[in-house]
Amino acid sequence: MNAIVTLNEVVKEYRLGSVVVPAVRGVTLAIDTGEFLSIAGPSGSGKTTLLNLIGCVDTATRGTVTVDGQNTATLSERALTDLRLHKLGFIFQSFNLIGVLNVFQNVEFPLLLLGNVSKVERTRRVEKIIEQVGLSEHIRHRPNELSGGQRQRVAIARALVTNPRIVLADEPTANLDSVTGDKIIQLMKHMNDNQDTTFIFSTHDPKVTRYADRVIRLKDGQIDDENGVPAKPLAVSA
Amino acid sequence: MFSVFFAEILIKIAIRNLFSAKLKSLILGSFVFAGTILVVVGNSLLDSIDDSMSRSIVDSFSGHIQVYSDSAKDELSLFGGMIMGREDIGKIDDFAGIRNELLKIDNVLSVIPMGIDTALVQKANTIDVELAELRDAVRTNNKPKIQAKSRHIRRIVGLLEGELKNLDNVARTKDRQEDEEHIRRAASAVFWSDFSQDPLAALEFLENKIAPLSLESQDIFLRYIGTNIEAFKATFPLFEVVKGNAVPNGRRGFMFNDFIYETQIKHKVAVRIDTIKKARDEENRMLATDEELQQLVRQNVAQFKEVAFQLDDEETAMVRQHLKDKLNLGTDEQEFSIILQQFLEMNDDNFSIRERFFYEYITPHLALYAIPIGGTLTITGLTRAGYVRNVNVPVYGTFQFKSLEKSALSGGQNLMDMMTFRDLYGFGTADRVEENAEIKKEFGVVEVARENADEALFGGEDAAIVSDSATTGFDEFKNVDLQGAQRYTQALLERIYTSDEINTGVALNAAIMLKDPTRLDETVAVINRVSQEKNLGIQAVTWRAASGLVGQFITLVRAVLYVAIFIIFVVALVIINNSMVMATLERVREIGTMRAIGAQRGFVLWMLLVETAAISLFFGGVGAMAGSGLVLTLGQVGIPAGADILVFLFSGPRLYPFLAPIHLVIAFFVLLGVSVASTFYPALIAMRVTPLQAMQEEE
Numbered sequence: 001m002n003a004i005v006t007l008n009e010v011v012k013e014y015r016l017g018s019v020v021v022p023a024v025r026g027v028t029l030a031i032d033t034g035e036f037l038s039i040a041g042p043s044g045s046g047k048t049t050l051l052n053l054i055g056c057v058d059t060a061t062r063g064t065v066t067v068d069g070q071n072t073a074t075l076s077e078r079a080l081t082d083l084r085l086h087k088l089g090f091i092f093q094s095f096n097l098i099g100v101l102n103v104f105q106n107v108e109f110p111l112l113l114l115g116n117v118s119k120v121e122r123t124r125r126v127e128k129i130i131e132q133v134g135l136s137e138h139i140r141h142r143p144n145e146l147s148g149g150q151r152q153r154v155a156i157a158r159a160l161v162t163n164p165r166i167v168l169a170d171e172p173t174a175n176l177d178s179v180t181g182d183k184i185i186q187l188m189k190h191m192n193d194n195q196d197t198t199f200i201f202s203t204h205d206p207k208v209t210r211y212a213d214r215v216i217r218l219k220d221g222q223i224d225d226e227n228g229v230p231a232k233p234l235a236v237s238a
Numbered sequence: 239m240f241s242v243f244f245a246e247i248l249i250k251i252a253i254r255n256l257f258s259a260k261l262k263s264l265i266l267g268s269f270v271f272a273g274t275i276l277v278v279v280g281n282s283l284l285d286s287i288d289d290s291m292s293r294s295i296v297d298s299f300s301g302h303i304q305v306y307s308d309s310a311k312d313e314l315s316l317f318g319g320m321i322m323g324r325e326d327i328g329k330i331d332d333f334a335g336i337r338n339e340l341l342k343i344d345n346v347l348s349v350i351p352m353g354i355d356t357a358l359v360q361k362a363n364t365i366d367v368e369l370a371e372l373r374d375a376v377r378t379n380n381k382p383k384i385q386a387k388s389r390h391i392r393r394i395v396g397l398l399e400g401e402l403k404n405l406d407n408v409a410r411t412k413d414r415q416e417d418e419e420h421i422r423r424a425a426s427a428v429f430w431s432d433f434s435q436d437p438l439a440a441l442e443f444l445e446n447k448i449a450p451l452s453l454e455s456q457d458i459f460l461r462y463i464g465t466n467i468e469a470f471k472a473t474f475p476l477f478e479v480v481k482g483n484a485v486p487n488g489r490r491g492f493m494f495n496d497f498i499y500e501t502q503i504k505h506k507v508a509v510r511i512d513t514i515k516k517a518r519d520e521e522n523r524m525l526a527t528d529e530e531l532q533q534l535v536r537q538n539v540a541q542f543k544e545v546a547f548q549l550d551d552e553e554t555a556m557v558r559q560h561l562k563d564k565l566n567l568g569t570d571e572q573e574f575s576i577i578l579q580q581f582l583e584m585n586d587d588n589f590s591i592r593e594r595f596f597y598e599y600i601t602p603h604l605a606l607y608a609i610p611i612g613g614t615l616t617i618t619g620l621t622r623a624g625y626v627r628n629v630n631v632p633v634y635g636t637f638q639f640k641s642l643e644k645s646a647l648s649g650g651q652n653l654m655d656m657m658t659f660r661d662l663y664g665f666g667t668a669d670r671v672e673e674n675a676e677i678k679k680e681f682g683v684v685e686v687a688r689e690n691a692d693e694a695l696f697g698g699e700d701a702a703i704v705s706d707s708a709t710t711g712f713d714e715f716k717n718v719d720l721q722g723a724q725r726y727t728q729a730l731l732e733r734i735y736t737s738d739e740i741n742t743g744v745a746l747n748a749a750i751m752l753k754d755p756t757r758l759d760e761t762v763a764v765i766n767r768v769s770q771e772k773n774l775g776i777q778a779v780t781w782r783a784a785s786g787l788v789g790q791f792i793t794l795v796r797a798v799l800y801v802a803i804f805i806i807f808v809v810a811l812v813i814i815n816n817s818m819v820m821a822t823l824e825r826v827r828e829i830g831t832m833r834a835i836g837a838q839r840g841f842v843l844w845m846l847l848v849e850t851a852a853i854s855l856f857f858g859g860v861g862a863m864a865g866s867g868l869v870l871t872l873g874q875v876g877i878p879a880g881a882d883i884l885v886f887l888f889s890g891p892r893l894y895p896f897l898a899p900i901h902l903v904i905a906f907f908v909l910l911g912v913s914v915a916s917t918f919y920p921a922l923i924a925m926r927v928t929p930l931q932a933m934q935e936e937e
């Protein structure tokens with residue numbers, strides 16, 4: 001299987017005045033297409049940072065990050081945005097729906113950004129995905145009329161509507177109760193099973209990680225080999 | 239990059255945002271709304287006023303273009319300049335020649351000669367008039383008339399004496415004491431019983447010692463336009479005769495502006511009563527509450543003599559009887575002056591009745607106008623050479639500029655024929671000088687040697703000369719036979735001048751009417767070029783430039799309006815800017831999310847632009863419609879000219895504003911500018927938002 005994402009000796013340092021805070025310290029990793037991958041680790045271990053690097057919303061201090069064959073360090077801000085739009089989907093911890101738009105419009109938003117999807121096609125795709133996440137009855141509701149779990153479903157629908165290669169989710173269940181959180185992970189897993197979209201999500205909830213095909217454990221910005229569960233062998237091509 | 243899909247989502251988000259923050263949108267909107275109304279209504283009003291005011295000026299006496307000498311020291315100022323005294327605008331020596339040249343220019347319709355100046359006019363006071371008549375009666379030995387006139391004069395002196403008793407002893411100066419002695423003497427029975435023994439000596443005493451004390455100075459300054467009255471009438475559509483007639487074609491003559499006639503020539507007590515009546519009827523003011531009107535009543539009471547002096551014994555008795563019969567005022571024992579003062583002490587309850595009484599029973603005995611129509615006006619002018627000169631000119635009537643009658647600005651000008659103007663100014667042509675001299679000879683007027691070299695230079699001859707002028711430096715007719723001078727005057731006044739004769743000679747400036755007024759600036763340029771090429775020695779200016787401050791008025795008001803609009807929109811800009819910045823800061827997560835999902839920076843910029851534009855265009859559109867509606871409604875109903883100055887600006891009692899599409903276009907661009915400018919800074923902030931900020935926890 002081809003690696004959709006590779007990280008090679010990736011280092012990310014934050015600079016707070018004169019102090020350098022290393023958030024990720026030399027991570028080498030390959031993620032295959034269609035994987036359902038969990039990134040686990042204690043608070044401050046660098047999960048979010050790693051996801052941001054993969055998600056092209058941040059760039060590495062050193063090392064290379066390749067997404068769908070493209071070295072993100074070589075891309076312009078505009079090209080990165082384009083890459084996000086076409087190849088990636090995001091699910092946020094706090095859902096991040098656009099408050100003034102209803103469920104349908106929120107899900108439609110990325111399709112409109114694509115700029116080349118006809119209205120008919122948009123409607124078809126939006127309605128289909130909303131049905132898949134089970135929100136057809138709430139299609140005209142605004143986010144503030146929905147529960148947390150429902151909102152996160154909308155977010156999942158929005159992330160998937162463009163058929164991205166990778167969906168990134170940073171602690172998608174952190175703001176949900178455990179039952180709902182479980183359902184959300186199951187939904188993501190279900191979507192992952194049906195399509196060949198790669199899912200990468202972070203969590204520090206051990207219950208959630210069990211749905212993962214593979215769990216990468218981070219500790220102090222590095223992969224914790226001892227506690228790591230390399231469900232698949234790390235085939236890193238340098 | 240920008241596609242219909244974008245437009246769709248942008249508008250969707252913008253409208254959603256606007257509706258989700260209704261209060262904010264409304265506040266922003268109301269600024270834009272108010273600003274737009276101001277732009278549309280303000281501009282419409284100003285353009286309409288500019289239009290109507292230009293009609294007021296152009297069609298009353300300025301014409302579209304004014305020409306005057308290019309060697310003028312001062313700028314031509316039709317309404318009087320800023321300089322105290324006389325402006326020196328030079329002169330056009332050969333008006334007829336200039337006129338011919340100007341008429342060759344294709345857009346020039348007509349050229350009217352003018353000379354604007356100010357002259358002193360003496361309004362004879364009652365005692366002067368009565369003394370003159372008494373002297374006449376003495377000369378012709380008309381006994382009954384001597385009786386009547388001396389009784390009237392004795393009555394006036396009696397009134398003066400009565401006033402003395404009220405005077406404060408402390409304030410008496412030496413001069414005053416002398417004056418008092420004179421009055422006592424004139425009021426004494428002895429003086430009048432001795433009158434017939436040496437009437438001429440007695441008359442001299444009255445004329446020199448008493449007449450000057452009788453009333454305040456009666457000199458007035460009149461601003462007049464010397465012109466070809468026939469051409470003037472035909473050229474200026476606003477001209478209309480009010481009282482009497484226009485000066486007959488080709489004759490010498492004078493026409494008062496009716497406004498001047500009613501305010502300065504009319505009997506002062508009557509003017510005050512008129513003013514009170516107008517204030518009560520038209521402005522709903524009350525004597526009881528209005529300090530200004532009360533002041534007028536007090537003045538009338540204090541100056542009751544203005545009425546009393548003009549009534550002789552018989553008339554006094556009649557008025558006294560009427561006051562008693564009709565108004566139940568006064569008893570037989572009371573002095574007439576007390577009763578008259580009581581009568582003039584008017585209040586809101588009795589004003590209307592007394593006003594009618596005044597005009598019905600008192601004014602028929604008064605000289606209601608100091609210079610009656612049909613009478614002769616004596617004008618004292620100053621020639622360019624500084625020589626004082628008097629002319630007599632008959633008053634044919636009064637005129638006004640249609641619908642501007644209430645306006646002091648256009649009411650300031652009187653009209654005089656060109657011939658008299660030239661004589662008064664010392665600009666007679668050689669032909670005329672000779673002609674006048676011949677008429678003089680014919681009527682036995684003896685020429686007196688001239689000492690004044692300037693006078694010889696200008697070759698000026700007095701047209702209709704007052705024989706008994708007391709003016710210093712004016713001794714020409716000391717030795718002249720009075721009857722001859724009168725006949726000479728008569729002959730001059732009967733002389734009918736042809737249009738050619740009137741046009742030949744000096745004018746100070748000239749008004750030009752155009753066939754196509756829209757080509758004003760172009761024609762001014764053409765005239766100036768032609769003058770250069772042909773050495774005509776004239777310069778042309780637009781009516782606006784020639785009207786001085788009056789012409790600049792609209793420009794000033796427009797500047798004020800634009801400053802007001804500017805301030806409103808700067809405030810709007812700051813407020814829109816601030817609230818957009820706030821809104822942007824509130825929406826950092828949302829914008830970050832959009833950026834993470836794949837929205838480019840340009841999208842974020844457009845999103846904000848569309849939001850402001852939506853507000854601006856919506857409220858601006860509503861404002862523009864409201865403004866247009868207001869202007870159109872006003873265009874139907876008209877705006878009443880409350881103050882007299884407005885009558886002039888509105889060119890009539892009401893202004894009917896019109897709407898020009900350009901005002902809407904201006905409003906549109908102003909709005910566009912404001913929305914773009916106010917989005918600039920928030921957009922900068924918004925575009926710096928990174929996708930990372932989407933991930934930040936909500937606090």
Ligand SMILES: Nc1ncnc2c1ncn2[C@@H]1O[C@H](COP(=O)(O)OP(=O)(O)OP(=O)(O)O)[C@@H](O)[C@H]1O
Pocket residue numbers: 014015016021022023024041042043044045046047048049050204
């Ligand atoms: N923008 C930043 N500036 C400075 N330091 C940062 C920044 N973002 C993260 N860090 C630091 O980098 C380290 C890794 O942070 P990161 O947010 O990736 O951890 P995490 O595993 O996501 O933690 P949590 O489970 O609490 O979300 C931490 O020590 C954090 O303080």
Ligand SMILES: [Mg+2]
Pocket residue numbers: 047048049170
């Ligand atoms: Mg994190």
